Amino acid sequence: MSTNPAAVDSYWMPFTANRDFKENPRIIVGADGHYYLTEDGRKVYDAFSGLWTSGLGHCHPGIVEAVQKQVATLDYSLGFQAGSDKVFELAEKVTSLAPEGYSKVFFTNSGSESADTSLKIALGYHRARGEGHRTRLIGREKGYHGVNFGGMSVGGMTPNRKVFGSSLLPCVDHLPHTWDPEHNSFQRGQPEWGGHLADDLERLAALHDGGNIAAVIVEPVAGSAGILPPPVGYLERLREICDKYGILLIFDEVITAFGRIGEGFGAQRFGVMPDIINMAKGLTNGVIPMGAVMVRDEIYDAFMQGPAEAIELFHGYTYSGHPVAAAAGIAALDAYVDEGTFEQSRALEGHFEEALHSLADHHLVTDVRNYGLMGGVDLQARPGAIGARGLEVHKKCFWDEDIIVRNGGDILQFSPFLNSRPEDIDMTVEKVRRVLDTLD
Numbered sequence: 001m002s003t004n005p006a007a008v009d010s011y012w013m014p015f016t017a018n019r020d021f022k023e024n025p026r027i028i029v030g031a032d033g034h035y036y037l038t039e040d041g042r043k044v045y046d047a048f049s050g051l052w053t054s055g056l057g058h059c060h061p062g063i064v065e066a067v068q069k070q071v072a073t074l075d076y077s078l079g080f081q082a083g084s085d086k087v088f089e090l091a092e093k094v095t096s097l098a099p100e101g102y103s104k105v106f107f108t109n110s111g112s113e114s115a116d117t118s119l120k121i122a123l124g125y126h127r128a129r130g131e132g133h134r135t136r137l138i139g140r141e142k143g144y145h146g147v148n149f150g151g152m153s154v155g156g157m158t159p160n161r162k163v164f165g166s167s168l169l170p171c172v173d174h175l176p177h178t179w180d181p182e183h184n185s186f187q188r189g190q191p192e193w194g195g196h197l198a199d200d201l202e203r204l205a206a207l208h209d210g211g212n213i214a215a216v217i218v219e220p221v222a223g224s225a226g227i228l229p230p231p232v233g234y235l236e237r238l239r240e241i242c243d244k245y246g247i248l249l250i251f252d253e254v255i256t257a258f259g260r261i262g263e264g265f266g267a268q269r270f271g272v273m274p275d276i277i278n279m280a281k282g283l284t285n286g287v288i289p290m291g292a293v294m295v296r297d298e299i300y301d302a303f304m305q306g307p308a309e310a311i312e313l314f315h316g317y318t319y320s321g322h323p324v325a326a327a328a329g330i331a332a333l334d335a336y337v338d339e340g341t342f343e344q345s346r347a348l349e350g351h352f353e354e355a356l357h358s359l360a361d362h363h364l365v366t367d368v369r370n371y372g373l374m375g376g377v378d379l380q381a382r383p384g385a386i387g388a389r390g391l392e393v394h395k396k397c398f399w400d401e402d403i404i405v406r407n408g409g410d411i412l413q414f415s416p417f418l419n420s421r422p423e424d425i426d427m428t429v430e431k432v433r434r435v436l437d438t439l440d
């Protein structure tokens, strides 16, 4: 059985080389636990756990049951001026995983929407406090905050920006990224070198006056750009400088939340508390699209003024707090706690690091980086064909080794299930090495 060619042709795929894909489509029809089922009847191991989404594995029984029950009970509820019981319950559960001081959650449908929501909340917060002149937003080179206009503007992935350059938001600057192969290649965990790069925020504060800057947004560990852990002291320094000038610090934890780096949130792992935390992906284990923005109490409180019957934040999505997504979220968060998922993830880190770095001796590998259960392996680009070698690894892994390995250009990315077994990690690395050995 195979999907008919007209159907394949009808779909414009996201972040995909459409013409190349359609020559030999990789179509997935089912999933169970740590495996996908392909259209040609193979079981394919998922070494990327969805798209960083599905740390508990696919079709988790507790989540499946919660979704099935919810869709038959309350399929949709308006979320403006009324709301489903499930979304309130989920909000409380999210805050229960957070450090003290974060007691309010706004729901979105994706990480991209979370990014734009967080930037709007930052601007609204300053304005509500009489500092509406604080309009400048600071992102970081190689940052990824989704693909909507706000997130794209503060983001720093060149291919995602270049076509839209003249339409990006004004009043945005970028901190330098922290990857420098001369100083921190083949680094295990956090690099010792690079903490000083946070001081660039002082330079921007001097240039614009820190009092004009609304927010700084960073991923605690940059994900999409190829897994760039923060240098030692870097996040602490950002927090200090933000405090000095009254700038809000936003952590985009779309990847790093919910156990990917061994805690509920990366903020806890690094011991650095931002003002706003963005999340998505693991919030529902990827089962139903959902994102969220969690804020410190004083941010919410700043909006709560004026007549009590007036809307405080003119922002929201038709599907904000969708009851079926909320039910999936509740079941996912319960599973994380009941199954000890964050502890499982933390216990696997050391093995994952060793296994991934065993690829360092391969002649095509130019760097290996890891933090928590996030891993990146850089391949030497084929001359004149950037990204071709990475895509070839992805395709050969799929067809010849029955495994999904994600490539972002020539960077192989690894996002093992949080409840993987050590032998699953070894098998992944073995298969990747076998494929690398076939490349010219």
Ligand code: PXG
Pocket: 051, 052, 109, 110, 111, 112, 113, 115, 144, 145, 146, 147, 219, 223, 224, 225, 252, 253, 254, 255, 280, 281, 406, 408, 413
């Ligand atoms: N912020 C961060 C930090 C992300 O990692 C988004 C925002 C956007 O989320 P949505 O749900 O709108 O896609 C992301 C998403 C990869 C990969 O291969 C990473 C993402 C998505 C797809 C693939 O690294 N990150």
Ligand code: PLP
Pocket: 316, 317, 318, 319
């Ligand atoms: N476009 C139009 C014409 C709409 O009516 C709406 C929502 O009502 C939107 C866009 C926004 O859609 P969503 O709330 O799903 O983001």
